[in-house]
Amino acid sequence: MKRIHLTPEDLVRVRVGAPLGAFAETMLATRVLQRPDAALFDGWRRQVRSAMPTDFGVLADIVPARDTFVDLITPTKGARSLEAGIEALHLASNREICRELACTVRHRAADGEAPLPTWTAGLLDRRANARASIAAAAVAFHNAAFAGRWAHVQSYLDATAERMARAMASEGVEGLFAMLRPHARWRTPWLEIRRTPYCHDEYPGGRGLLVVPSLFASPRPVLLMSTVDSATAPILVVPAARDLADLAAAWGPRPANEALVALLGRTRAAALEAVAAGRTTSELARELGVSPATASEHATILRESGLIDSHRRRNAVRHELTTLGAALLDGKVDEARRTA
Numbered sequence: 001m002k003r004i005h006l007t008p009e010d011l012v013r014v015r016v017g018a019p020l021g022a023f024a025e026t027m028l029a030t031r032v033l034q035r036p037d038a039a040l041f042d043g044w045r046r047q048v049r050s051a052m053p054t055d056f057g058v059l060a061d062i063v064p065a066r067d068t069f070v071d072l073i074t075p076t077k078g079a080r081s082l083e084a085g086i087e088a089l090h091l092a093s094n095r096e097i098c099r100e101l102a103c104t105v106r107h108r109a110a111d112g113e114a115p116l117p118t119w120t121a122g123l124l125d126r127r128a129n130a131r132a133s134i135a136a137a138a139v140a141f142h143n144a145a146f147a148g149r150w151a152h153v154q155s156y157l158d159a160t161a162e163r164m165a166r167a168m169a170s171e172g173v174e175g176l177f178a179m180l181r182p183h184a185r186w187r188t189p190w191l192e193i194r195r196t197p198y199c200h201d202e203y204p205g206g207r208g209l210l211v212v213p214s215l216f217a218s219p220r221p222v223l224l225m226s227t228v229d230s231a232t233a234p235i236l237v238v239p240a241a242r243d244l245a246d247l248a249a250a251w252g253p254r255p256a257n258e259a260l261v262a263l264l265g266r267t268r269a270a271a272l273e274a275v276a277a278g279r280t281t282s283e284l285a286r287e288l289g290v291s292p293a294t295a296s297e298h299a300t301i302l303r304e305s306g307l308i309d310s311h312r313r314r315n316a317v318r319h320e321l322t323t324l325g326a327a328l329l330d331g332k333v334d335e336a337r338r339t340a
Helices: 022-033 039-049 056-062 082-091 094-110 118-124 130-146 150-178 244-251 258-264 266-275 281-288 292-304 323-329 333-339
Strands: 002-005 014-016 184-187 190-193 209-214 222-224 235-239 308-313 316-321
Touching: 014 150, 022 039, 022 056, 022 082, 022 130, 022 150, 022 209, 039 244, 056 118, 056 130, 082 130, 094 118, 118 130, 130 150, 150 184, 150 209, 150 244, 244 316, 244 323, 258 266, 266 281, 266 292, 266 316, 266 323, 281 292, 281 316, 292 308, 292 316, 316 323
Parallel strands: 014 209, 209 235
Antiparallel strands: 002 190, 184 190, 222 235, 308 316
16 A cells, blocks of 8 residues: 655645646556556457567566556656657656666665666667657557557546546545545545555655546556656546446447347447447437437436446436446457346
8 A cells, every 4th residue: 555645735736637648648558468457458458469569578678567667657747649748758858767767776676676678778868769769669559559549548538537627626635535446545644545565655745646547557546756856746647447338438439330239229229339438318319319308218228228327416417338338339248148
């Protein structure tokens, strides 16, 4: 477990941040690919391994399965697109990269792990090809990992950040922290982060905390801290996907599934696909081109079949896939039968 001590000064500076961006998610996806304990991504790992780029080892050297990795995310934070992230990597100061490398070396030595490969020293020499090699490997792996779905993932993370911000605006910091369960738990004055093994405590010291959702911060939250700017708030990167339904929503619409159409009917199959991204009844009606009453009827049938869940929030009812609905939508018939 890792504990973050939040003083009253920290609590008034807790914020929800924008998602990290394509380069950062690609780095975190590198880690998840190597972690069998991130069981939610088993299916994704099988698909990606069938199309692995040959230079993946470059990324695995600096972002292995373990919790300690070379943090190239903090130096490139705020870069939304993959191209902007790579540009930020090339422009990152040698001072910051040097400190990130030193921090990783120190943690590896303390844990009795092997040192970093010798080629990583080239990250401090702009004439070397180390940063270019990482950039090329990141582009190749990003294409394999997201398979053209990045726009959907980005939209999903944006929507998740907006929900977190709304919860904080309406329910305060405790409302935001409640959304982080089971990955984190607020026990005044500590925010306890589920981590293994035990990690030392952190004291932001009045800087606050920036909470950011990520698809590939799995299976546990990741805490990022600047090594060069002591005034910058730590970034707590939390998993945005909790189950198969969330993962299905993140990947966005699927190609037409004629077997699903034959089973449910074209409109109801379209309704199930739309709900994968999370929809209110009004949004569902607009997407299907039907009246709200008809959309509500479709949602009721899907809910009674165990394919979706519906939750009222204020004046709207929001629908989301169940694990059974996600499995059926993905064509995982055997898994759907087991769930049923």
